[in-house]
Amino acid sequence: xxxxxxxxxxxxxxxxxxxxxxxxxxxxxxxxxxxxxxxxxxxxxxxxxxxxxxxxxxxxxxxxxxxxxxxxxxxxxxxxxxxxxxxxxxxxxxxxxxxxxxxxxxxxxxxxxxxxxxxxxxxxxxxxxxxxxxxxxxxxxxxxxxxxxxxxxxxxxxxxxxxxxxxxxxxxxxxxxxxxxxxxxxxxxxxxxxxxxxxxxxxxxxxxxxxxxxxxxxxxxxxxxxxxxxxxxxxxxxxxxxxxxxxxxxxxxxxxxxxxxxxxxxxxxxxxxxxxxxxxxxxxxxxxxxxxxxxxxxxxxxxxxxxxxxxxxxxxxxxxxxxxxxxxxxxxxxxxxxxxxxxxxxxxxxxxxxxxxxxxxxxxxxxxxxxxxxxxxxxxxxxxxxxxxxxxxx
Amino acid sequence: xxxxxxxxxxxxxxxxxxxxxxxxxxxxxxxxxxxxxxxxxxxxxxxxxxxxxxxxxxxxxxxxxxxxxxxxxxxxxxxxxxxxxxxxxxxxxxxxxxxxxxxxxxxxxxxxxxxxxxxxxxxxxxxxxxxxxxxxxxxxxxxxxxxxxxxxxxxxxxxxxxxxxxxxxxxxxxxxxxxxxxxxxxxxxxxxxxxxxxxxxxxxxxxxxxxxxxxxxxxxxxxxxxxxxxxxxxxxxxxxxxxxxxxxxxxxxxxxxxxxxxxxxxxxxxxxxxxxxxxxxxxxxxxxxxxxxxxxxxxxxxxxxxxxxx
Numbered sequence: 001x002x003x004x005x006x007x008x009x010x011x012x013x014x015x016x017x018x019x020x021x022x023x024x025x026x027x028x029x030x031x032x033x034x035x036x037x038x039x040x041x042x043x044x045x046x047x048x049x050x051x052x053x054x055x056x057x058x059x060x061x062x063x064x065x066x067x068x069x070x071x072x073x074x075x076x077x078x079x080x081x082x083x084x085x086x087x088x089x090x091x092x093x094x095x096x097x098x099x100x101x102x103x104x105x106x107x108x109x110x111x112x113x114x115x116x117x118x119x120x121x122x123x124x125x126x127x128x129x130x131x132x133x134x135x136x137x138x139x140x141x142x143x144x145x146x147x148x149x150x151x152x153x154x155x156x157x158x159x160x161x162x163x164x165x166x167x168x169x170x171x172x173x174x175x176x177x178x179x180x181x182x183x184x185x186x187x188x189x190x191x192x193x194x195x196x197x198x199x200x201x202x203x204x205x206x207x208x209x210x211x212x213x214x215x216x217x218x219x220x221x222x223x224x225x226x227x228x229x230x231x232x233x234x235x236x237x238x239x240x241x242x243x244x245x246x247x248x249x250x251x252x253x254x255x256x257x258x259x260x261x262x263x264x265x266x267x268x269x270x271x272x273x274x275x276x277x278x279x280x281x282x283x284x285x286x287x288x289x290x291x292x293x294x295x296x297x298x299x300x301x302x303x304x305x306x307x308x309x310x311x312x313x314x315x316x317x318x319x320x321x322x323x324x325x326x327x328x329x330x331x332x333x334x335x336x337x338x339x340x341x342x343x344x345x346x347x348x349x350x351x352x353x354x355x356x357x358x359x360x361x362x363x364x365x366x367x368x369x370x371x372x373x374x375x376x377x378x379x380x381x382x383x384x385x386x387x388x389x390x391x392x393x394x
Numbered sequence: 395x396x397x398x399x400x401x402x403x404x405x406x407x408x409x410x411x412x413x414x415x416x417x418x419x420x421x422x423x424x425x426x427x428x429x430x431x432x433x434x435x436x437x438x439x440x441x442x443x444x445x446x447x448x449x450x451x452x453x454x455x456x457x458x459x460x461x462x463x464x465x466x467x468x469x470x471x472x473x474x475x476x477x478x479x480x481x482x483x484x485x486x487x488x489x490x491x492x493x494x495x496x497x498x499x500x501x502x503x504x505x506x507x508x509x510x511x512x513x514x515x516x517x518x519x520x521x522x523x524x525x526x527x528x529x530x531x532x533x534x535x536x537x538x539x540x541x542x543x544x545x546x547x548x549x550x551x552x553x554x555x556x557x558x559x560x561x562x563x564x565x566x567x568x569x570x571x572x573x574x575x576x577x578x579x580x581x582x583x584x585x586x587x588x589x590x591x592x593x594x595x596x597x598x599x600x601x602x603x604x605x606x607x608x609x610x611x612x613x614x615x616x617x618x619x620x621x622x623x624x625x626x627x628x629x630x631x632x633x634x635x636x637x638x639x640x641x642x643x644x645x646x647x648x649x650x651x652x653x654x655x656x657x658x659x660x661x662x663x664x665x666x667x668x669x670x671x672x673x674x675x676x677x678x679x680x681x682x683x684x685x686x687x688x689x690x691x692x693x694x695x696x697x698x699x700x701x702x703x704x
Contacts, residue, residue, distance in 0.1 A: 023484035026477060050487055052480035056473060057516030064470035064513065068477025071464050072439065074484055076477075090467055200462035201482055201491055203437035208457035210465035212449040221454075
């Protein structure tokens, strides 16, 4: 029987970590992810887990210690936000190139500057090409579920890549919601023991990790890493399928909401998808054919699947809670337009909305405005403005 | 059993020959001597900061390390090895591992005094059971001899060149060994590869087999950066000690022991003379530089003796 609970998103992450009981957790406090190591260190102090908790002196050292621990053969986790993730930057790339299945709970927060503790996606979006698998979560339940699935994906022998489980800072990390927890024993069976093939602590077969890798081999190693990211897509689907059999909760690369006969959709990540679903329901009640696509897996980017899904619609608004400062749209938008072009999908009119930067509240009215704009586009067949900002004073 | 270099040298090398460190470099001598202090039955997880030691001993697909080895980045060998040690503690507790594994982090002075100081300090403060070794060659040698906070005053480096107006580095060396003593570690030592390596060997043994975080600062001359004749490595090491530029001492649970007091303390110029990085200070009109260095060396030596209650 599933356990009914009421937990914040951070508690949900920490609870998943408790149930997994990893070998090592190394973390440094930063708002809004601080509660994750806080809760977890309480579990350690109370003997609820027998993990080594390493209270490092910076996020750079947090991920560096994770690299050491994971290479040594331990199941390893950390949590961070914003500037903490930025301080890890160098090591993010090293962790993925060393093919270490580290799990990072990223509680999305605006990356400085200016200093701002509230939610947008500028932190994890900046790390989108660091070689980490990125999974986004709409609510506490999804954050918990994604965290349970993360180790299985990361540690799969054909993948061996680190995984970042993202959720919105404060909006879900600090909001208490109902949640269904999986029983400890079932989590244990689902996640399983971590048995690495090669690891530093295997004295029978010592290994060397992190070489100087010249042009004679470096390219091949990068190519293998890229292949692992490709394979990850299949593995994510397999693991999600297995998780669905365990819990009845279905996960895919992205979620489609009310899309079957939809003419227009928004594409939106994390908690704003919840607001958008509410708006879709309202507009549907008025007979408007609107829907929603919520990407769950952003890395690997589901090019084929998204292009196929989006090809059915007349107009699409891609919502970005991060600015690329490229004068050409947010990161989700450029990836989606590139996917459509490369798959020869030229039907839907595409627009981009940058929204909610620095934690600016996004209300149902704002989302409704976007849908109305899309419906207008389908009426006129004309796009006046491709790149737009939602809810900013100009 | 009393230390015997001949016997020690019979042990299988844990850093194989064939690596690409320069002839006359102090670092591999230091590393091999430290690794000989490991019990043969003990496994080691060894980390190195980015630097000469790392790039010359582990070029894909070759490694010179017989034990497990990890390189992460420049500034984080302290944190990386602390993570490996944490995994060891957890996995050992869960019955997944048998036997003893020792943890050693190697960093040059750039990776230790400067960019890696925070990572080192954190690892030591957290009390991981590991030995951190700084092989101090007094500059960023791997990137081409740039000044570090370990570079001696007036040394000519590529970022503190001895120019027409400014005669080399303008600052005194940071005293890293003392910084580590102030971490109140169970064992801190400063040593060098001299004579039959007894001092370095015995300190390594103590550092490796003292429970908790331990630190050794080891002089490791660099023939490229210091510009000495490569066969003179061991003479340079000896002169550093005989002039008290690099005193041999250890601090055991806070208690200072000066391991070697020269009967006839040599003037520091004997150490500086064979190194061309100091050649400008021997030019007429620059005598004041030598005087200053001598004065500072004496001051630091006297201070150390005082700390040791001598």
